[in-house]
Amino acid sequence: MAARPSARDAAASLNNSATSAGGDAQNAANLKPIQVKLVLLGEAAVGKSSLVLRFVNNEFQENKEPTIGAAFLTQKCKLDDKIIKYEIWDTAGQERFHSLAPMYYRNAQAAVVVYDITKPASLDKAKSWVKELQRQANPNIVIALVGNKLDLEATARGVPREEAQAYATEAGLLFSEASAKTGDNVMDVFTEIAKKIPLDQLLASRGRAGGAASGSGAAAGGRVDLNAGPGGRNAQPGGCAC
Amino acid sequence: MDESYDVIVLGTGLTECILSGLLSVEGKKVLHMDRNDYYGGESASLNLTQLYRKFRPDQQPPSQFGRDRDWNVDLIPKFAMASGEFTNILYHTDVTRYLEFRQIAGSYVYRDGRISKVPSNQTEAVSSPLMGIFEKRRAKKFFEFVQGYDFNNPATHQGLDLNTVPMTEVYKKFGLEPGTQDFVGHALALHLDDSYMTQPAKETYERICLYMNSMARYGKSPYIYPLYGLGELPQGFARLSAIYGGTYMLNKKVDELVYEDGKIVGVKSEGEVAKTKAVIGDPSYFPDKVKKTGQVVRAICILNHPIPNTADADSIQIVIPQKQVNRGHDIYIAAVSYAHNVAAKDYWTAIVSTIVETSDPEKELQPAMALLGPIAEKFISVSDLYEPVADGRADGVYITKSYDATSHFETTCQDVKDVYKRVTGNDLKVEGKVKKQEEGGAGAE
Secondary structure (H helix, E strand, O other): OOOOOOOOHHHHHHHHHHHHHHHHHHHHHHOOOEEEEEEEEEEEOHHHHHHHHHHHOOOOOOOOOOOOOOOOEEEEEOOOOEEEEEEEOOOOOOOOOOOOOHHHHHHOOEEEEEEOOOOHHHHHHHHHHHHOOOOOOOOOOHHHEEEOOHHHHOOOOOOOOOHHHHHHHHOOOEEOOOOOOOOOHHHHHHHHHHHHHOOHHHHHHHHHHHOOOOOOOOOOHHHHHHOOOOOOOOOOOOOOOO | OOOEEEEEEEEEEEEEEHHHHHHHHHOOOOOOOOOOOOOHHOOOOOOOHHHHHHOOOOOOHHHHOOOOHHEEOOOOOEEEEEOOOOHHHHHHHHHHOOOOOEEOOEEEEHHHEEEEEEEEEEOHHHOOOOOOOHHHHHHHHHHHHHOOOOOOOOOOOOOOOOOOEEHHHHHHOOOOHHHHHHHHHHHHHOOOOHHHHHHEEEEEEEHHHHHHHHHHHHHHOOOOEOOOOOHHHHHHHHEEEEEEOOOEEEEOOOOOOEEEEEEEEEEEEEEEEEEEEEEEEOHOOHHHHHHEEEEEEEEEEEEEOOOOOOOOOOOEEEEOOOHHHOOOOOEEEEEEHHOOOOOOOOOOEEEEEEEOOOOOOOHHHHHHOOOOOOOOOEEEEEEEEEEOOOOOOOOOOEEEOOOOOOOEEEHHHHHHHHHHHHHHHOOOOOOOOOOOOOOOOOOOO
């Protein structure tokens, strides 16, 4: 698995090139990472978390336990003169008993719907997730259908590539087959998504809404950032209103 | 589900989801079930189809209201106080990562037949029509007293020990008019009735501080509200629970609670029994273990305009103090709009609510409804309020309370703390509860 350039190296070099381009004043605005919420969907045990761990940390763990403790993972990805920061949400197992909350795909700009190329039933499940996204999620969401476990293709393939490809084309999805285990095609999934996201539109709408603003206090449009901390608590009542 | 759990939680309302999240973070093995196929129970926000299914099962939503998905209509109106305990819990559990909040644009109070903004700064206070010039001076002295009060320094007490003196004494000392007392007790301290007057002033003092601190935090009003509606809140805490290993099952009927020697040992659903040491749930799952404590009437109103006389605010709270309309309990109006992603473009939803005092609850809301201007559609409900008859220590069944008529989540937090203590034996400390994710960090492992 050491033969091909790893996802992490690729990501690291992207980050470096981004930093080195920092002197270009004209590009300065674009170098602020554009945050993109990406959600993972798919049947349990198709390798959703493994794909992301490969993309984010360039790791693979055999028999990985279901994900615990992380709100989401982040990874940057550079595209032309822009940097995209993926905020990647895992299902945290809530898909197992059909209990995924609508909040999960709220405002997601991208979704990776994963199936297992050795399990035809997992493609059916993936199709129902795509339907759910088309019904509930942001109408401009970019959806990628990914057949995982490509490393098992020679011995255990159960879903013909053509069949999945034809469905993806018909439904207007990006499509690829990949292997979280070997790293094959994993990076490509995320760069292809980045190319398809209407970044300029995203930037423009954030500018208006003030949604990308951070720091304490109220941002434009009345939004507030609670991550800045619960300041002012237990203080003496300041600034009496009357 | 044929497994053993430390706790099984029934119902995915906000109180239950916060508890589920906190217990999962501590390493408890939690199974969380709901009979509905959606999250939130009473604290859900509904789209148009769900709203009509609930209130007008024989009707389709009219097309003028636009797309179903644009609507997230709360059933129980509440806002978060910016410096309150609920915001504190959100912050320390990192659930703020999943939600976006927006300020409520204004807080108003009704007096002598009209509404006025609760001043949010000195300039507004000086020009406020709520008090005459002499009363403003008296009020200023009162607020200086509140601001300077220090329980450990008798020199700041001006002869009033707030631990013991009733609020009536404090009002008397500063010579505040009845209208100003209404303003302080109801618009700032957010008491629902006047029983606080004869109680020690400390609680009212603390409530005024909470209001002031919350107001000072972001300006405009002391309240914040999650985009897409209050239904996002239980979902956020459910996700917290899930990422710490909690198991979620929606659309899961509870057939039976299984006891051995009077102690809960399991929950039976669809023929299977999940074993457990404790059960937490909302009152609807335990009809024989709760008692009714009152009723709240709520009118969900859809408007295609801002509420009149509010400077076209995109969101607002209006408090109508009980005495102003000859009642025993305040009436509240809580309005939010498309600016919070809870309604289609150019629509507002206003929920009018109060504690029921007569046999014609809808009529009790009339003074508030009259402030709203033309109402495009309204949905009226009367809900019973329940609380458990026992504390749960004897049988291992810990029941939460119904959501009350207060306009914020502070009493919900109190219930969370009470149940948490009964279940675990410890006081809840939220500080340092989770390892907070660094801005921009990967956060895993």
